Amino acid sequence: MTVRSDLLVIGAGLAGERVAIEAASRGSDVILLSLVPPRRSHSAAAQGGMQAALANMAAGADDSPDVHFVDTVKGSDWGCDQDVARLFTDSAPAAVRETAYWGVPWSRVVPGRREMPDGIWVEESEEKAGLIAARAFGGTQSWRACFASDGTGHSLMYALDNEVLRLGIAVHDRTEAVSLIQDGERCHGALIRDLRTGELRPYLARATVIATGGHGRIYGHSTNGVINDGSGMALALNTGVVPLGNMESVQFHPTGVVPGDILVSEACRGDGGYLLDASGHRFMPDYEPEKKELASRDVVSRCMMRHIRQGFGVESPYGSHLWLDLRHLGKDHIERNLQEVATITRDFLGINAVTELIPVRPTQHYSMGGIRTSIKGEAYGLEGLFAAGEAACWDLHGFNRLGGNSVAETIVAGKIVGASVAEYLESDDSPVRQNAITKLAHESIKQTEARIVKLRNGGSEHALVLRQRVAEVLTEKVGIFRTGSELDEAVMELSELLDRSTRLGLRSSGRGANPELADALRLPGIIRLAITIAQGAQMRTESRGSHYREDYPHRDDVNWLKRTLATWPEAGEGPSVTYEPVRITDLPPGDRGYGEGSKETEGALSDA
Amino acid sequence: MPDRELRFRVFRHNPFDPESTPRMVQFQLTETPRMTLFTALTRIREELEPSLQFDIVCRAAVCGSCAILVNGKPRLACRTRIETLPNDITLMPLPFFKLVADLSVDTGQWFRDMGTRVQSWINAREPFDPNAEEARMSNETAAEIYELDRCIECGCCVAACGAAQMNPEYLGAAGMLRIARFLADPRDGRPEAAVFDVVSTEEGIFGCIGLAACEDYCPKDLPLTSRLAYLRRKTALLALRKSSQVEESTVADGYA
Ligand SMILES: Cc1cc2nc3c(=O)[nH]c(=O)nc-3n(C[C@H](O)[C@H](O)[C@H](O)COP(=O)(O)OP(=O)(O)OC[C@H]3O[C@@H](n4cnc5c(N)ncnc54)[C@H](O)[C@@H]3O)c2cc1C
Numbered sequence: 101m102t103v104r105s106d107l108l109v110i111g112a113g114l115a116g117e118r119v120a121i122e123a124a125s126r127g128s129d130v131i132l133l134s135l136v137p138p139r140r141s142h143s144a145a146a147q148g149g150m151q152a153a154l155a156n157m158a159a160g161a162d163d164s165p166d167v168h169f170v171d172t173v174k175g176s177d178w179g180c181d182q183d184v185a186r187l188f189t190d191s192a193p194a195a196v197r198e199t200a201y202w203g204v205p206w207s208r209v210v211p212g213r214r215e216m217p218d219g220i221w222v223e224e225s226e227e228k229a230g231l232i233a234a235r236a237f238g239g240t241q242s243w244r245a246c247f248a249s250d251g252t253g254h255s256l257m258y259a260l261d262n263e264v265l266r267l268g269i270a271v272h273d274r275t276e277a278v279s280l281i282q283d284g285e286r287c288h289g290a291l292i293r294d295l296r297t298g299e300l301r302p303y304l305a306r307a308t309v310i311a312t313g314g315h316g317r318i319y320g321h322s323t324n325g326v327i328n329d330g331s332g333m334a335l336a337l338n339t340g341v342v343p344l345g346n347m348e349s350v351q352f353h354p355t356g357v358v359p360g361d362i363l364v365s366e367a368c369r370g371d372g373g374y375l376l377d378a379s380g381h382r383f384m385p386d387y388e389p390e391k392k393e394l395a396s397r398d399v400v401s402r403c404m405m406r407h408i409r410q411g412f413g414v415e416s417p418y419g420s421h422l423w424l425d426l427r428h429l430g431k432d433h434i435e436r437n438l439q440e441v442a443t444i445t446r447d448f449l450g451i452n453a454v455t456e457l458i459p460v461r462p463t464q465h466y467s468m469g470g471i472r473t474s475i476k477g478e479a480y481g482l483e484g485l486f487a488a489g490e491a492a493c494w495d496l497h498g499f500n501r502l503g504g505n506s507v508a509e510t511i512v513a514g515k516i517v518g519a520s521v522a523e524y525l526e527s528d529d530s531p532v533r534q535n536a537i538t539k540l541a542h543e544s545i546k547q548t549e550a551r552i553v554k555l556r557n558g559g560s561e562h563a564l565v566l567r568q569r570v571a572e573v574l575t576e577k578v579g580i581f582r583t584g585s586e587l588d589e590a591v592m593e594l595s596e597l598l599d600r601s602t603r604l605g606l607r608s609s610g611r612g613a614n615p616e617l618a619d620a621l622r623l624p625g626i627i628r629l630a631i632t633i634a635q636g637a638q639m640r641t642e643s644r645g646s647h648y649r650e651d652y653p654h655r656d657d658v659n660w661l662k663r664t665l666a667t668w669p670e671a672g673e674g675p676s677v678t679y680e681p682v683r684i685t686d687l688p689p690g691d692r693g694y695g696e697g698s699k700e701t702e703g704a705l706s707d708a
Numbered sequence: 709m710p711d712r713e714l715r716f717r718v719f720r721h722n723p724f725d726p727e728s729t730p731r732m733v734q735f736q737l738t739e740t741p742r743m744t745l746f747t748a749l750t751r752i753r754e755e756l757e758p759s760l761q762f763d764i765v766c767r768a769a770v771c772g773s774c775a776i777l778v779n780g781k782p783r784l785a786c787r788t789r790i791e792t793l794p795n796d797i798t799l800m801p802l803p804f805f806k807l808v809a810d811l812s813v814d815t816g817q818w819f820r821d822m823g824t825r826v827q828s829w830i831n832a833r834e835p836f837d838p839n840a841e842e843a844r845m846s847n848e849t850a851a852e853i854y855e856l857d858r859c860i861e862c863g864c865c866v867a868a869c870g871a872a873q874m875n876p877e878y879l880g881a882a883g884m885l886r887i888a889r890f891l892a893d894p895r896d897g898r899p900e901a902a903v904f905d906v907v908s909t910e911e912g913i914f915g916c917i918g919l920a921a922c923e924d925y926c927p928k929d930l931p932l933t934s935r936l937a938y939l940r941r942k943t944a945l946l947a948l949r950k951s952s953q954v955e956e957s958t959v960a961d962g963y964a
């Protein structure tokens with residue numbers, strides 16, 4: 101059974117839903133697809149906040165989209181497109197207000213004086229009482245991160261999905277897009293696999309948006325939800341004509357708990373927590389005598405990994421880790437100021453943070469790279485294809501995303517891309533070649549069916565085994581530290597894994613909505629994605645933002661003020677890489693002012 | 709207690725497979741430190757039974773995907789530490805919801821349907837003005853709405869509810885809480901009569917038989933029973949007002 105609509109949005113997280121709402125309000129007929137019920141998308145896990153320069157707080161009274169722009173460009177290590185950053189920071193205030201109008205219970209300004217955990221007093225003005233409040237985030241000059249108590253992502257996700265319900269937008273959950281239906285010039289929708297029945301169905305549409313979120317899980321250890329494995333980026337890469345931008349640009353967070361990789365806020369280090377090694381030694385002062393645990397997110401992650409590599413990690417069935425020690429802060433302080441951390445360790449690890457050590461290690465957190473789009477969200481390479489959110493490289497974040505800018509991107513870009521898709525649908529008057537499209541859809545079903553038959557007939561390799569190896573290679577060789585020789589090894593080993601993935605088989609029957617079959621179908625695309633990350637990192641012989649080359653430790657604006665574009669030509673053995681310049685409109689490259697020379701990125705206290 | 713031998717008895721059935729019949733299947737795992745049901749289920753799928761279906765997304769108790777019956781009680785698998793369980797662990801899908809397969813049930817569709825029935829959105833509002841400042845709200849009001857907005861739609865309350873098992877149309881504590889959430893929100897302008905129509909029925913507040921299991925099993929500790937009581941009072945008041953209006957109008961008619 102073929103399903104048709106004007107617009108197909110693949111992914112119902114914050115980005116996908118915001119696109120759908122905008123397009124549907126402008127009269128487009130939209131279908132939203134999601135692996136899971138929309139509200140369970142990983143956007144719901146964002147806790148920290150959403151950046152928008154409302155300037156309602158005393159410590160942000162001078163804030164403006166201009167200041168937000170400067171923070172964003174510096175944060176990106178000049179890797180972003182400045183026209184995009186400008187459009188984003190200008191649009192963010194109205195975008196956050198619109199979500200208030202839809203019902204997000206944003207925390208509000210309470211006038212009067214109060215003492216902060218660090219002993220500083222702030223006084224909020226009477227005049228701003230009841231407007232949307234904001235908190236401080238790392239790498240920002242003002243208090244600008246709007247928040248809804250401790251559940252910003254949850255409240256946004258629910259408010260947006262409520263709008264989707266109100267507008268009666270069709271949501272097909274438990275469906276997975278497995279390939280794009282396209283003819284090398286134009287995208288006509290996607291082939292989906294029904295995760296209830298296992299059935300394959302073509303969804304044909306005049307425009308398709310990919311909003312499938314990040315790829316964290318291909319690293320194995322990630323703060324991302326278990327469904328975030330970059331399958332949407334792989335959909336684009338598998339077309340052979342759509343380029344991914346800056347895939348080597350991957351952000352890590354120093355404190356994911358072990359096991360489980362749940363993120364604990366950087367407030368625990370900000371408030372004076374120590375990092376200890378296997379012998380109980382506080383090692384950060386050895387590497388960073390001045391800033392110690394308070395050095396930037398990237399620096400701390402690197403020191404932790406260096407220390408683990410030197411054999412000082414704590415062995416566990418879940419791999420090596422280090423300890424986070426809050427004990428000296430005392431019960432009162434922990435219960436008052438670090439409640440969230442204490443709850444996570446109690447509920448998921450059974451650890452009492454007041455008396456016990458917390459196992460942590462640096463963990464993949466965010467993908468700045470993704471499907472390269474224009475400022476209007478049009479993917480390069482295929483007409484009728486768009487992308488938004490973490491799956492896209494709109495390019496707001498360059499080589500490092502500021503805390504709070506990602507949730508904001510989903511909402512702001514979602515609105516902009518939704519509008520541009522709706523315009524595209526209105527203006528597009530190219531003849532619909534129904535027969536040709538039906539033929540393409542049939543071919544795509546046939547191809548996937550053939551793959552399934554082959555998998556059922558059983559090769560000797562198992563998806564899970566290969567996938568674990570992919571994760572290990574990425575973590576060890578394409579992680580926080582990178583060197584040319586290791587990246588060469590990574591590309592080689594991943595290519596071998598790609599070759600082995602042609603001989604996949606199943607251990608189970610593979611009937612119905614079998615999860616093993618889903619993994620096996622997804623795997624080759626995921627390995628290609630991994631190779632694309634490794635290859636981009638191998639070729640970029642500089643360090644910029646979170647891309648850190650030990651053999652090229654400095655930013656190199658002469659040769660590398662440019663964006664990596666990688667496609668995977670059909671029948672090719674590896675990605676084909678080109679570059680394009682980044683767009684610089686206002687702010688020429690300079691020092692990021694984070695201390696420690698221009699390289700050592702971002703303020704210490706960026707949260708999530 | 710690491711190193712315990714754990715015996716899992718897991719419900720298996722795929723209603724879409726004509727050859728499948730409902731059955732219990734045993735799996736054994738050795739306990740590792742700090743293991744949760746999320747880690748255990750993942751290991752079962754990775755090492756023992758790759759076709760096993762269950763739902764996990766956030767593994768951090770925020771997305772509501774993973775509710776199952778653990779030794780008869782509805783719980784979030786991701787937040788259940790094995791340490792707190794005996795050696796024998798029986799896992800069943802949540803009752804009441806439509807079975808997808810094995811431990812996976814369709815809470816998502818049920819909650820979408822509930823959302824539509826209670827009109828889970830800001831009703832009757834002015835158009836949005838992108839150039840205007842946001843409408844002001846006290847932080848206490850925002851916090852109160854947030855408190856009622858914290859539901860993660862996991863379905864534990866409905867699965868634990870005696871009334872729901874007998875009355876499949878019952879909107880459940882989650883549905884009632886959603887209505888309370890919008891009643892608490894000054895931005896929502898739905899007429900009281902609309903609330904009354906949904907709430908004062910057997911599918912609404914009169915479906916509740918007061919067992920309070922919903923609150924006992926809510927993993928988010930939401931104030932379910934107090935909100936149910938609040939809605940009961942509110943509907944009683946509305947009913948009173950309605951009947952007195954009816955009386956007034958009959959009286960008026962009588963005099964005419
Ligand atoms: C723990 C954590 C905390 C964070 N905190 C913050 C924060 O405080 N502030 C901030 O700005 N950012 C934060 N981030 C980042 C931010 O939350 C995400 O980048 C953002 O929410 C991504 O939204 P999205 O809509 O692009 O993707 P997602 O929310 O991941 O949604 C992806 C959607 O695509 C669907 N999908 C995926 N693949 C397919 C497929 N093949 N077929 C069909 N559907 C598919 C999924 O079902 C889902 O609906 C945080 C991230 C994490 C992991």
Ligand code: FES
Binds near residue numbers: 771
């Ligand atoms: S997996 Fe999200 S609540 Fe358990």
